Amino acid sequence: ADSGHEKILGLGQPVTGQQLSAWDIDIAANGVGLPAGSGSVGQGKLIFQAKCASCHGAEGQGGPANKLTGGGNLNTAGAVKTIGSYWPFATTIFDYVRRAMPYGAPQSLSNDEVYALTAYLLNANQIVDADTVMDAKALPLVQMPNRAGFVRVER
Amino acid sequence: ADSGHEKILGLGQPVTGQQLSAWDIDIAANGVGLPAGSGSVGQGKLIFQAKCASCHGAEGQGGPANKLTGGGNLNTAGAVKTIGSYWPFATTIFDYVRRAMPYGAPQSLSNDEVYALTAYLLNANQIVDADTVMDAKALPLVQMPNRAGFVRVER
Amino acid sequence: TAGSLAFNNAQAQFDSQGNLLVAPWTKKTGSDFLTPPYGVPSKYEKGVVRILPTPAAAFPTASRTPLQNLYGIITPNGLIFERHHAGVPDIDPDAHRLVIHGLVDRPLMLTMNDLVRFPSVSMIYFLECSGNGSAELKKRTGTTVQETHGLLSCCEWTGVRLSTVLAETGVKSSAKWLLAEGSDGAAMTRSIPMQKAMDDALLVYAQNGEMLRPEQGYPLRLFLPGYEGNTNIKWLRRLKLGTEPWQTREETSTYTDLGAGGKALQFTFEMGVKSVITQPSGGMRLKQAGFYEITGFAWTGAGKIRSVDVSIDGGKSWDQAALQEPVLNKSLTRFRYPWMWKGEPTVLLSRASDSSGAIQPTVDEVLKLRSANSVYHNNAIQPWLVTANGEVSNGR
Amino acid sequence: TAGSLAFNNAQAQFDSQGNLLVAPWTKKTGSDFLTPPYGVPSKYEKGVVRILPTPAAAFPTASRTPLQNLYGIITPNGLIFERHHAGVPDIDPDAHRLVIHGLVDRPLMLTMNDLVRFPSVSMIYFLECSGNGSAELKKRTGTTVQETHGLLSCCEWTGVRLSTVLAETGVKSSAKWLLAEGSDGAAMTRSIPMQKAMDDALLVYAQNGEMLRPEQGYPLRLFLPGYEGNTNIKWLRRLKLGTEPWQTREETSTYTDLGAGGKALQFTFEMGVKSVITQPSGGMRLKQAGFYEITGFAWTGAGKIRSVDVSIDGGKSWDQAALQEPVLNKSLTRFRYPWMWKGEPTVLLSRASDSSGAIQPTVDEVLKLRSANSVYHNNAIQPWLVTANGEVSNGR
Ligand code: HEC
Ligand code: HEC
Ligand SMILES: [Ca+2]
Ligand SMILES: [Ca+2]
Ligand SMILES: [Ca+2]
Ligand SMILES: [Ca+2]
Ligand SMILES: [Ca+2]
Ligand SMILES: [Ca+2]
Ligand SMILES: [Co+2]
Ligand SMILES: [Co+2]
Structure with missing residues (x-):
């Protein structure tokens, strides 16, 4: 049952959703939390080349930082875990890119830019078509290749 | 009973009294450990003025460092603990001055110098005469004014 | 530096007859209070620092604690x-x-x-x-x-x-x-x-x-x-x-x-029961035969360490190490085992067990059912090889 | 600095409507690994250092630990x-x-x-x-x-x-x-x-x-x-x-x-049972009425701390504080006592007792039979005065 409604020690201040909005950036696996806005594969490709390619390679094939595409069969010795080969949820791309990328300037991208990059990365991994436009409605519906690849053990 | 004569772990090296001689500087309260040599009050006074007075005052009355003479009745509020008012053993003067003084150049005095300083400090505290020559035989025989002032509790 | 076994026996404080000289630091005043106000280690310990793997990665992921230089259970x-x-x-x-x-x-x-x-x-x-x-x-x-x-x-x-x-x-x-x-x-x-x-x-x-x-x-x-x-x-x-x-x-x-089947386990939070000998350990040298205290850490995410067994013969026989009290919940536990080394080449091992009954596995046991891409939760027994001249190295 | 109660509530990360802004340190990369390899405290903790008494003596005898800034029982x-x-x-x-x-x-x-x-x-x-x-x-x-x-x-x-x-x-x-x-x-x-x-x-x-x-x-x-x-x-x-x-x-x-009679006790080795409240303590300020955890140290040379009593009313009444486990032999023991301060002026006290049955004395009890020249072994109860505006000072 819910706990009581008495303040026990009275430390801290109440906070509203409005006050929290700049911090409340998490995206649930089912898409709850995705903001308004949208972006296309084409737009994403341009942003990627400008802001991401220096570390991840021109087409996400990897550079000084992680390979973001391909990866191969996970059961083979040389396989690499990427969005295409490993990630179970597409929403994670939006959440992670928005909070953490580009490395050095995190939380600098607009929501439209993050949608576009998400579309591009999904397309570069051959998960969505080149004419895809990504938004809060479309993203949770994307079927990830390795969606069934995880066993939740919680231990 | 003495413990056995078997080395248990075999760590460390045996060491002889000869090898230790430069380190073995402690003087027992009864004078065991006092070295050969001697020094007079007059010699001590000159050494004191040269090497000690800058910190302890021209006649040991105190300066930036401790007062070494006088001190007053220990039962009075303004009393100071000095060689004259407080120290129970004369041998302690030799031991301490040799190992620790002058501050900044410890263990720089010859045994003769330390005997002379000891004679001087005892004389400045009106414990021995001005013509005293101090050595290994004489020092343990000096009766200190506060010799009976200590209760050994060991707790 | 490779732990305190690296102390050597410099002869600086002896005269030519082998008599002890008074050390130079005994004959002068040392440094003042508050130099500095927030203290630092001796300059002779300057090799005791965290390190990154070499060569450095473009984006390094972690620096490492010099376990070989640690004593007790607290990490400074x-x-x-x-x-x-x-x-x-x-x-x-x-x-x-x-x-x-x-x-x-x-x-x-x-x-x-x-x-x-x-x-x-x-x-x-x-x-x-x-x-x-x-x-x-x-x-x-x-x-x-x-x-x-x-x-x-x-x-x-x-x-x-x-x-x-x-x-x-x-x-x-x-x-x-x-x-x-x-x-x-x-x-x-x-x-x-x-x-x-x-x-x-x-x-x-x-x-x-x-x-x-x-x-x-x-x-x-x-x-x-x-x-x-x-x-x-x-x-x-x-x-x-x-x-x-x-x-x-x-x-x-x-x-x-x-896993080997291509499925990944998610939310594997708890760290498994594990131990490692830190002295002697890889890169150290035992300068002579004789007594050494084998010591190291044991720990488990499941609760308390129950026991640590040490082998001084590459796993042929095992004997229980002493655990430093107090043995605390989800803390490192320091174990110690006395060893009289006769100069023979050998392999040193430690194996912990915990309050849940779990026993630290060998690396083969850890790898069983894992993918070649498996990365985390390696709690395998660590072997240290000792050669006849006292060199200690990684026996993985 | 006067302990962590000195943290204030700077508003730097809010916009003019009182909405949280993303902090500047969240929007960039922080410092690298190994800066430095042997780590140091945050620059915001630079006031947490040892100090000498002021004015400095010609030959200072000791620097002091900032107990008001310590947590747990370990001193870094x-x-x-x-x-x-x-x-x-x-x-x-x-x-x-x-x-x-x-x-x-x-x-x-x-x-x-x-x-x-x-x-x-x-x-x-x-x-x-x-x-x-x-x-x-x-x-x-x-x-x-x-x-x-x-x-x-x-x-x-x-x-x-x-x-x-x-x-x-x-x-x-x-x-x-x-x-x-x-x-x-x-x-x-x-x-x-x-x-x-x-x-x-x-x-x-x-x-x-x-x-x-x-x-x-x-x-x-x-x-x-x-x-x-x-x-x-x-x-x-x-x-x-x-x-x-x-x-x-x-x-x-x-x-x-x-002693008062002019005789001196020699070889008084063991440190007596003692405690002191470190938060809140002298020089701190309670910015508002409300809940505070009173906490401090207790210790004894005789063995283990058995109990610590705290008084929040200048000694009129006493109540037992919680002791942080494990309570170890001849170690500091951390005690904690919950306190809802209503804003009244008061005096805070702590009093320890140990496994030998000894109880921490008042300063008058300590001074009994001592000479005016008595210097060592002061294990008296420490009073801290709290004013209505929350200022805490030495109540000796
Ligand atoms: C300056 C280098 C740099 C730039 C520029 C950069 N990244 Fe990254 N990226 C990294 C690093 C380093 C990591 C790994 C971070 C970690 O593991 O914590 C990473 C990780 C990622 C990952 C997760 C990879 C995985 O397999 O888990 C994604 C997705 C990603 N970046 C996308 C982007 C996008 C999109 C951009 C441009 C908007 C971008 N990155 C720009 C350095 C960079
Ligand atoms: C540069 C300063 C300095 C000089 C020079 C110096 N002293 Fe001292 N002396 C001190 C200080 C400081 C102490 C207190 C040390 C301590 O408490 O640990 C002291 C302590 C003493 C004491 C013990 C006092 C007591 O009541 O316990 C004696 C005796 C003494 N000095 C004798 C000498 C003699 C003899 C010389 C010269 C050979 C000398 N000192 C030179 C600074 C000096
Ligand atoms: Ca409040
Ligand atoms: Ca949200
Ligand atoms: Ca030996
Ligand atoms: Ca001797
Ligand atoms: Ca050296
Ligand atoms: Ca501040
Ligand atoms: Co895990
Ligand atoms: Co004492």
Whole structure:
């Protein structure tokens, strides 16, 4: 049952959703939390080349930082875990890119830019078509290749 | 009973009294450990003025460092603990001055110098005469004014 | 430097007859008080530092604790391993806030001043990265125990029980998971079961007696005793209660365990029972035959260490080591075993068991059913080879 | 700084509508690994340092630990109080030797390499200068608990039992006292009863996980659990066994206790049962009424702390504080007591009792039968005055 409604020690201040909005950036696996806005594969490709390619390679094939595409069969010795080969949820791309990328300037991208990059990365991994436009409605519906690849053990 | 004569772990090296001689500087309260040599009050006074007075005052009355003479009745509020008012053993003067003084150049005095300083400090505290020559035989025989002032509790 | 067995027997303080000379430092005044006001180690210990793997990666992931130089169970704050995903932020504690929201009755914002006023606890707990020893899963890579096991530390942590703070916000009965978020440049996030949150989770603000170090989360860190290091979110700014895990990048792409069948295990939080001998260990040299105390650490995310067995003959026989009291819950435990080395080549091993009955496995046992891409939770027995001339090396 | 209650509520991260802004440190990469390799505290903690009394004496005797900034029971190595009689020597551990001679069967010389090979133990013990609080015996002098009680610290010490090393030399049955001598510029010496030497004395080479700090005796220190600080001879070079105490300057002129009758007690080694509230404490300010956790340290040279009573009304009533587990032998014990402050002026007190049945005295009880020249062993109850506006000051 819910706990009581008495303040026990009275430390801290109440906070509203409005006050929290700049911090409340998490995206649930089912898409709850995705903001308004949208972006296309084409737009994403341009942003990627400008802001991401220096570390991840021109087409996400990897550079000084992680390979973001391909990866191969996970059961083979040389396989690499990427969005295409490993990630179970597409929403994670939006959440992670928005909070953490580009490395050095995190939380600098607009929501439209993050949608576009998400579309591009999904397309570069051959998960969505080149004419895809990504938004809060479309993203949770994307079927990830390795969606069934995880066993939740919680231990 | 003495413990056995078997080395248990075999760590460390045996060491002889000869090898230790430069380190073995402690003087027992009864004078065991006092070295050969001697020094007079007059010699001590000159050494004191040269090497000690800058910190302890021209006649040991105190300066930036401790007062070494006088001190007053220990039962009075303004009393100071000095060689004259407080120290129970004369041998302690030799031991301490040799190992620790002058501050900044410890263990720089010859045994003769330390005997002379000891004679001087005892004389400045009106414990021995001005013509005293101090050595290994004489020092343990000096009766200190506060010799009976200590209760050994060991707790 | 390779631990205190590296002390040598320089003869500087003897005269030509082998008599002891008074050391030069005995014949002068030493340095003043407060040089410096916040003290530092002796200059002779300057080799005792954290290190990165060499050659340095473009984006290094972690620096390692010099376990071979540690004594007892406390890791001094200057030597605790570092792991971060976007550098160490420089946080003004007066401007820092913790927000708690989601499935709570009263969303709350707390200053550090608020937090330190709560009833607090101090607990000695180990902290280990789940990637500790990951390279060794594939083959022998490290020379020293710092290289093979150095993503491991142990502190006295002080903070507020998360359950105490959640009593202040109230918790809705639908809350089953909690998202913890850092205020670093990665805004690092992990989903944590509410059960752990209410059990022994802490909001820590101090370690080993002083405020957290910047690289350990200053001014506030989530601490989950026994859980893999990355879940202990540093620079903690936000806790959100929800019904399901968020499936963040750290709990999908990263800290999951690929099995041989191609399926990955998710939310493998607890660190397995493990031990390692730190003296003697790789890179050290036993200068002569004779007595040595074999010593090292044992730990388990499951609770307390029950026993540590040591083998001085490559696993042919095992004997129980002494455990330093007090043996604490989810803390490093120091074990010690007396060894009279006769100069023979041999292999030294340690094997821990814990209060849950688990026994530390061999590396073959660890690898069973794992994918070739398996990275985390290597708690294998570490063999150290000793040659006849006393050189100690990694026997993986 | 006056402890973590000094954190304030700077508004830097809010916009003009009171909405949280993303902190600047979240929007960039933080500092690299190994900056520096041996870590240091946050720059926001720069006020947390040891201090000397002001004005500085011509020959200062000791720097003090900022107890108001400590958490848990461990004192971080950088903050441990310093006491020395001729500065801190800079000792090359390879050139250092310990000699054991006098009434032994086999006089022995040991290198640091020899010493670290002995079976070792790690123990958490407090260390207190017998002069801690001496000025307060006469009148109120200190503002903060650092000033009044700062000659106090607590570490996990690692070393060899002296009895283990003496088993190596053999001990003649006539040996009743042991002289311990430092290799500092004071060649500091104290006579110690053989009974203590054989009971729980240690030769320590490490503190809080790393080698001793220079100002704590690097590379070797005698450690006598529960005994007054000065007997724990640092930079230890020599142990000599004999039949009688040597009557060194430190056990005659200095560390003796003058009674009202003019007689001085000698060899008063054990530190009495004592406690002090560190938060809130002198110099702090409670910014508003409400909940505070009263917390502090209790300790005793006699063994374990049995209980700590706290009074929030100047001694009219007393209530038992919680003791942080584990309560260890001759260690600091952290106590905690919840306090809802309504804004009234009051006096906070703590009073410890120990496993020997001893109870911490008031200052009047301490002074009874003492000379006006009495200096050491002040273990009196410390009162902290709280005004209606929350200012905390020394109530001696
Ligand atoms: C300056 C280098 C740099 C730039 C520029 C950069 N990244 Fe990254 N990226 C990294 C690093 C380093 C990591 C790994 C971080 C970690 O593991 O914590 C990473 C990780 C990622 C990951 C997760 C990879 C995985 O398999 O888990 C994604 C997705 C990603 N970046 C996307 C982007 C996008 C999109 C951009 C441009 C908007 C970008 N990155 C720009 C360095 C960079
Ligand atoms: C540079 C300053 C300085 C010089 C020079 C100096 N001393 Fe001292 N002396 C001190 C200090 C400081 C102390 C107190 C040391 C301590 O308490 O550990 C002291 C303590 C003493 C004491 C013990 C006082 C007591 O009551 O316990 C004696 C005796 C003494 N000095 C004698 C000498 C003699 C003899 C010389 C010259 C050979 C000398 N000192 C030179 C600074 C000095
Ligand atoms: Ca409030
Ligand atoms: Ca959200
Ligand atoms: Ca030997
Ligand atoms: Ca002698
Ligand atoms: Ca500030
Ligand atoms: Ca050296
Ligand atoms: Co895991
Ligand atoms: Co005493």
